[in-house]
Structure formats: structure tokens, C-alpha cells
Amino acid sequence: xxxxxxxxxxxxxxxxxxxxxSCTIPSHTATVLVGSSGSGKxxxxxxxxxxxxxxxxxxxxxxxxxxxxxxxxxRRSIGYVMQASGLLPHRTVxxxxxxVPMLTGTPKREARAAALDLLETVxxxxxxATRYPSQLSGGQQQRVGVARALAxxxxxxxMDEPFGAVDPIVRGELQTELLRLQSELGKTIVFVTHDxxxxxxxxxxVVILRPGGEVAQAGTAEEILAAPADDFxxxxxxxxxxxxxxxxxxxxxxxxxxxGTGRAAGVLQAAEGDPAVPDGPAKDRA
Amino acid sequence: MSWVLGNLDVIGGHAGAHLLxxxxxxxxxxxxxxxxxxxxxxxxVLRGGISTAAALMYAIPSLPLFxxxxxxxxxxxxxxxxxxxxxxLYGLALMVPAAIDxxxxxxxxxxxxxxxxxxxxxxxxxxxxxxLAGPVLLAGLRVVVVSTVSLxxxxxxxxxxxxxxxxxxxxxxxxxAEILAGIVLTAAIALALDGLLVLAGxxxxxxxxxxxxPAEPSPAGAPDPAAAAAGGAA
Amino acid sequence: xxxxxxxxxxxxxxxxxxxxxxxxMRLAEHxxxxxxxxxxxxxVAIPLGLLVGHTGxxxxxxxxxxxxxxxxxxxxxxxxxxxxxxxxxxxxxxxFVILAIPSLLAGxxxxxxxxxxxxxxxxxxxxxxxxxxxxxxxxxxxxxxxITGIRAATLQVIxxxxxxxxxxxxxxxxxxxxxxxxxxxxxxxxxxxxxxxLALVLDGALLLVQALTRPRGAxxxx
Numbered sequence: 001x002x003x004x005x006x007x008x009x010x011x012x013x014x015x016x017x018x019x020x021x022s023c024t025i026p027s028h029t030a031t032v033l034v035g036s037s038g039s040g041k042x043x044x045x046x047x048x049x050x051x052x053x054x055x056x057x058x059x060x061x062x063x064x065x066x067x068x069x070x071x072x073x074x075r076r077s078i079g080y081v082m083q084a085s086g087l088l089p090h091r092t093v094x095x096x097x098x099x100v101p102m103l104t105g106t107p108k109r110e111a112r113a114a115a116l117d118l119l120e121t122v123x124x125x126x127x128x129a130t131r132y133p134s135q136l137s138g139g140q141q142q143r144v145g146v147a148r149a150l151a152x153x154x155x156x157x158x159m160d161e162p163f164g165a166v167d168p169i170v171r172g173e174l175q176t177e178l179l180r181l182q183s184e185l186g187k188t189i190v191f192v193t194h195d196x197x198x199x200x201x202x203x204x205x206v207v208i209l210r211p212g213g214e215v216a217q218a219g220t221a222e223e224i225l226a227a228p229a230d231d232f233x234x235x236x237x238x239x240x241x242x243x244x245x246x247x248x249x250x251x252x253x254x255x256x257x258x259x260g261t262g263r264a265a266g267v268l269q270a271a272e273g274d275p276a277v278p279d280g281p282a283k284d285r286a
Numbered sequence: 287m288s289w290v291l292g293n294l295d296v297i298g299g300h301a302g303a304h305l306l307x308x309x310x311x312x313x314x315x316x317x318x319x320x321x322x323x324x325x326x327x328x329x330x331v332l333r334g335g336i337s338t339a340a341a342l343m344y345a346i347p348s349l350p351l352f353x354x355x356x357x358x359x360x361x362x363x364x365x366x367x368x369x370x371x372x373x374x375l376y377g378l379a380l381m382v383p384a385a386i387d388x389x390x391x392x393x394x395x396x397x398x399x400x401x402x403x404x405x406x407x408x409x410x411x412x413x414x415x416x417x418l419a420g421p422v423l424l425a426g427l428r429v430v431v432v433s434t435v436s437l438x439x440x441x442x443x444x445x446x447x448x449x450x451x452x453x454x455x456x457x458x459x460x461x462x463a464e465i466l467a468g469i470v471l472t473a474a475i476a477l478a479l480d481g482l483l484v485l486a487g488x489x490x491x492x493x494x495x496x497x498x499x500p501a502e503p504s505p506a507g508a509p510d511p512a513a514a515a516a517g518g519a520a
Numbered sequence: 521x522x523x524x525x526x527x528x529x530x531x532x533x534x535x536x537x538x539x540x541x542x543x544x545m546r547l548a549e550h551x552x553x554x555x556x557x558x559x560x561x562x563x564v565a566i567p568l569g570l571l572v573g574h575t576g577x578x579x580x581x582x583x584x585x586x587x588x589x590x591x592x593x594x595x596x597x598x599x600x601x602x603x604x605x606x607x608x609x610x611x612x613x614x615x616f617v618i619l620a621i622p623s624l625l626a627g628x629x630x631x632x633x634x635x636x637x638x639x640x641x642x643x644x645x646x647x648x649x650x651x652x653x654x655x656x657x658x659x660x661x662x663x664x665x666x667i668t669g670i671r672a673a674t675l676q677v678i679x680x681x682x683x684x685x686x687x688x689x690x691x692x693x694x695x696x697x698x699x700x701x702x703x704x705x706x707x708x709x710x711x712x713x714x715x716x717x718l719a720l721v722l723d724g725a726l727l728l729v730q731a732l733t734r735p736r737g738a739x740x741x742x
Binding site for chain 3: 046049051072073074075076077080082084085086087088089090091092099100103132133134135148
């Protein structure tokens with residue numbers, strides 16, 4: 001469990017990144033911090049592994065104040081994935097994944113063998129092991145970044161807009177892959193994004209932030225969609241533009257789901273064992 | 287100090303000769319480097335050759351060049367023309383790679399946008415490409431200025447008039463003040479010309495020195511191109 | 521052209537290749553001076569430059585110092601130290617070190633700065649200590665720039681060592697100044713060609729080292 005207790009971050013010069021933030025992140029679940037730039041979300045994430053030290057307040061992991069831990073040891077015990085993968089350009093994929101185990105004294109051979117297995121875990125071919133990061137696509141680099149973060153088998157995984165720099169199709173694949181991994185591994189994930197749809201997809205808990213790290217609303221996707229706390233949240237999730245208010249319309253014999261602006265959002269299909277929605281329009285008519 | 291006060295005319299004459307050699311070389315190097323760099327940018331084949339030539343030129347120490355060059359030029363070894371040509375070559379060795387970098391630093395999208403707005407090739411060069419390459423060109427020119435002013439003194443050992451004569455004369459007659467005066471004046475001229483360039487740069491390229499929009503504190507600043515260029519050989 | 525032929529004759533004379541004033545001896549002296557100057561300066565400047573580049577502290581000072589030092593005329597320093605310190609190795613060594621430091625310093629700090637800050641940030645976030653970030657990330661990735669600094673410093677010291685012959689030291693510069701004194705242009709020319717050859721060979725060798733230490737997989741940094 002990670003707990004933020006009234007943390008504040010003030011930079012010399014007066015910029016306030018985070019005013020007063022408190023939040024509890026339960027273990028073995030994914031919590032997404034979502035907000036636009038200036039919301040302090042990355043600053044908050046980086047307080048967990050002490051890449052940033054709060055000016056006031058505390059961050060606790062399993063009731064231990066991180067300020068009392070050794071920075072380096074703390075960071076090695078926490079996985080970290082960032083937007084631009086941050087892989088070491090002069091090391092092979094395999095050695096990048098083995099970075100932390102080798103730093104903590106795992107023999108090279110063993111660390112490299114484990115790295116090969118991890119590549120498979122994140123859906124990469126073992127044949128890529130001897131390539132350099134510059135020889136991979138953006139999506140592949142991000143997968144390597146995830147493998148590297150998992151290499152020391154950390155309990156906590158910090159992800160800072162990890163899929164922000166790849167195209168929408170690859171982003172979808174990576175999101176699906178992350179959900180699959182999480183269902184197998186059950187890590188405590190803290191995920192930062194500015195994309196509300198990604199937040200609702202990944203997060204067991206979603207924390208919507210206003211500028212300055214103020215919590216606008218926290219809860220599950222369902223809770224937030226069902227009852228946006230205020231205008232800010234409505235705007236943020238698109239409810240004010242009718243994006244979240246879906247209704248059925250029938251057009252040319254097909255049942256279309258239409259949003260509040262009248263724009264087609266999708267096609268309605270029957271859920272399994274749900275008699276309320278018929279299979280298809282043709283049968284209905286017959 | 288008393289030596290300096292008693293020989294102001296000598297010092298002034300040497301300083302004048304010094305500038306007479308340094309300034310033409312600096313101007314020539316800058317003006318010639320631009321078309322060479324443009325050509326290198328246009329023809330990728332040439333770029334390797336030009337870069338190699340610049341690196342070779344840069345590696346040759348100055349005094350040997352002052353001595354070898356008269357064979358090619360047919361000048362006397364004590365001629366100022368000889369020194370000016372040699373200094374121009376060094377200036378080119380520094381300025382051409384800097385200018386190639388400068389033109390490459392210009393965002394291709396901006397150039398394409400300028401063409402799309404109707405700039406012809408010549409107008410586009412003068413109105414868009416040259417100004418945008420300006421900051422990197424300036425950084426290169428500053429290195430050329432400082433290195434050229436310092437290099438002029440080497441001609442002193444051959445008897446070519448310049449502030450370098452103060453070192454030669456001061457050493458032979460054992461006058462420390464004369465040498466010190468030469469060092470201080472040479473450095474002062476170099477730094478003064480450099481300062482003038484910085485001021486000219488601010489006046490001509492106000493956008494480059496204007497403060498960037500405030501951003502979140504970042505761990506490291508952008509590398510300084512002037513700092514990355516290595517020092518000139520003597 | 522006759523002068524050039526005379527210089528070649530001078531170079532090919534077997535008598536030039538023996539004794540204390542022979543070409544091999546002068547070459548060895550010149551190489552010795554160069555190694556002495558570059559190594560001493562590197563011991564001071566490279567760690568200092570890496571420290572400045574890694575921490576970002578004292579950067580303004582380092583940039584200003586190496587810029588100002590570049591404005592110092594080589595011949596001025598050589599003659600000044602010769603007068604102040606006297607004949608011997610100390611005076612030229614001082615000049616070598618002072619003139620080699622700016623390039624080495626600039627090479628070292630720009631090596632750290634040229635590394636993508638996101639790569640450094642990620643390395644730190646993985647749990648590398650500051651020393652590990654420097655030795656495993658910044659130094660290997662910035663190595664080409666460190667060597668660019670060493671190349672510039674080497675050329676600088678070769679030139680300075682040549683001028684040091686003017687104030688009575690050995691090295692290949694001796695031939696040039698002897699020729700100057702005796703109005704023997706072919707000897708000056710021959711000495712010049714020797715210095716040029718030495719500079720080009722050493723620069724080529726360092727260029728090779730630079731190519732060999734360039735980090736694999738990385739996009740060229742400098």
C-alpha cells in the first residue's frame with residue numbers, strides 16, 4: 001500500500017507543482033493519476049521512488065516513510081517505465097532488461113537468461129535480445145521498458161505516460177498487453193496519463209487531478225462516469241459535450257449507439273445471455 | 287609598466303598590424319564558408335570530403351603552414367598576405383563545419399512552409415534560412431574570431447609585424463612587461479571582438495536571445511554549441 | 521619548387537638520423553613533451569569537466585574559463601614562462617598544461633551534456649548511483665566528445681612544443697628556428713613538414729581511437 005499524506009512540492013523560485021495531496025493506493029491494484037499538464041501527476045509519481053522529494057508531507061510504502069529509505073535501494077526495488085522508454089542506447093536489449101539485477105549483484109549470465117524470459121513475458125521475440133534500442137520500433141522499445149521494470153520482480157510498478165509516444169493502434173496493443181500482464185502478476189501499479197479513456201481502461205482506481213495536484217475526484221471508472229463530482233470532472237471526461245451519454249438509434253435497420261452530440265459511437269451487440277438486447281435487427285424484423 | 291607607457295606608439299603600431307591581418311582573415315573565412323557549406327549540404331558526396339579537408343587543415347600547426355605556404359603563393363615568408371591566407375584557411379577549417387551544422391539546424395518544415403508561401407529559392411535563403419542558421423553561425427564565428435586573433439601572434443617569430451613581436455622582442459631583451467602587455471592586449475582584442483559579435487547577434491537575432499517560455503524545471507539545459515567546439519590550434 | 525626539393529634532400533640525408541640533434545631524437549623529444557602536457561592536463565581537466573557536466577554546477581565558470589583561456593596567445597605564454605621560470609622543462613610544461621586544459625575541459629563537460637537527459641533520468645530511476653550514472657551512462661555515451669577534446673589538446677600541445685624550441689627547448693621546432701637563424705629555408709621547410717606529419721599522424725591515431733570507442737547502438741553524438 002502506498003499512502004500520500006498532505007504532500008506538497010514547491011520549487012525554488014516559487015513554482016508550486018503540488019499544493020496539498022493525500023491519497024491511498026491499495027496494493028495489487030492499478031491506480032491511474034490523470035490530469036492535464038501542470039496537474040503535478042508526474043511529480044507525484046516520482047515522489048514514490050524519491051526521484052522527487054516532497055517539500056512537505058510524507059509518502060509511505062507499507063507504512064514506511066520513503067524519506068527514511070536509501071534512495072538507490074528504493075529505486076532498485078521499484079519498477080519504472082517512462083514515456084521515451086529511457087533505454088540505454090549503448091546496451092543491447094538483453095543488457096537493458098538485466099540492468100537492475102546486475103546492479104544488485106546478480107551474476108551476468110543469470111541476469112541475461114532471466115532477461116530472455118522476460119522478453120517473452122512482454123510479448124517480444126527472443127531474437128531481439130541482441131539488438132540495440134535504436135533498432136527497435138517505438139512499441140517494441142516500450143515493451144522492453146516494461147520488461148526492464150519487471151526484471152527485479154518489484155512489488156510496485158510506476159508508469160509515466162508509458163504509451164504516450166506511440167501511434168493509437170500500437171497503444172491499444174500495449175494497453176491490452178498491460179491488462180493481461182497485470183491479471184497474471186497483480187503488481188501495485190501507479191500509472192500516469194493525460195488520456196481519460198486510457199485511465200478508465202487501465203485503472204482499478206482513477207484519480208482525476210486539477211492543476212496543482214488537487215484531487216477533483218477519485219473512484220472507479222463506473223463511479224466517476226455515473227456521478228461526476230463537478231463541472232471540472234464533467235468537462236474532463238467529456239460528459240459536458242455529451243460524449244458519455246449514449247443512446248440507441250436505429251438507422252437503416254441497424255442499431256447504432258449514438259452519443260449526446262448525435263455522433264455515431266458504435267454498434268449495439270448482444271451481451272451473452274442478455275435477452276434484453278436481440279441478436280440482430282434482421283431476426284427482429286422477421 | 288613604465289616600459290608600456292614609454293612605448294605606446296610601438297604597441298599601437300603592432301596592434302594596428304595585428305588587426306590588419308586578423309580582420310580580413312575572419313571576414314574572408316566567414317564569407318567563403320557560407321557557399322562552401324551550402325554546397326556541402328546540397329551535395330552529400332562533397333560533405334565527407336569537405337569535412338575531412340577541414341579536419342586535416344585544422345590539424346596542421348600554424349608556424350609550419352606560414353613557412354610552407356609561400357612555396358604555393360610565391361610570397362615572401364614575412365609577407366602579411368601569407369599570414370592572412372594561412373589564417374583564412376584556419377578560419378575556414380573551423381567555420382565550414384560550423385556552417386554545415388548551422389544550415390542543418392534549420393527546421394526543414396519551416397523551409398518547406400516558406401516555399402509553400404511563395405518564397406523563391408534566393409529570397410528564401412536570405413529571408414528565412416540564413417537568419418534561422420544565424421545563432422549556430424554566430425557560435426562558430428566567435429570561435430574563429432578568438433582563435434584567429436590569438437594565431438596572428440605566431441607570425442612574430444618570423445618577423446611579421448603583430449603583437450607577437452612584443453613576445454619576441456620582450457623575450458630577447460628580457461622585458462617581462464613587454465610580453466605581459468602583448469598577452470593582455472591580444473586577449474583583450476579577442477574578447478572585445480567576441481563581445482561585439484555577441485552584441486551584434488542580440489541586435490540582429492532578437493528571437494534567439496529572448497527568454498524561452500517558462501517551462502517546468504528540467505534537469506539539464508541545452509548544450510552550448512560554442513562550448514562544444516574545441517579550441518583553436520596555435 | 522627548388523626549395524621543396526632542397527627540403528626533401530635535407531630530409532633524406534642519412535646524417536640527419538643519428539646523434540642528439542638528429543631527427544629521431546628531436547621527434548622523441550617532441551612526442552615526450554606532447555604526452556607530458558596532455559597527460560598532466562587530462563588528469564586535472566577531465567575529472568573536473570565530468571564533474572561540471574554531471575552536476576551542472578560551475579558550468580558558467582567552466583565555459584567562461586575555457587573561452588577566456590582560448591584567447592591566450594601560445595607564443596606569449598611560452599616566452600613569458602621562459603623568462604619567469606628560466607631554462608628547463610618546467611616553463612614549457614606549464615604552458616602545455618595551461619593551453620591543453622580548455623579543450624579537455626570543454627570535451628569532458630560537453631560529453632555529459634550531450635547525453636539525452638531522459639536517458640540519464642531513466643538510469644537514475646532504475647536505481648543507479650550518481651557514480652554509476654557517470655561511469656556507465658554518461659562517460660560511455662559521451663566518449664567521442666571526450667576524445668574530441670583530447671585531439672584538440674594534443675594538436676595544441678604539438679604546436680606549443682614546437683614554439684618552445686624558440687626559447688631553447690628541444691623537439692622538431694629546433695630545425696625551424698635553426699633554419700630561421702641561418703637563413704636556411706630548406707631546413708625550415710623540412711622541419712615544418714616533419715611537424716605537420718607528426719600532427720596529422722597523431723590526429724589520425726586519435727581519430728581511430730575515437731571510432732573504436734564510439735558506443736555501439738548509439739546515434740553518433742559528436
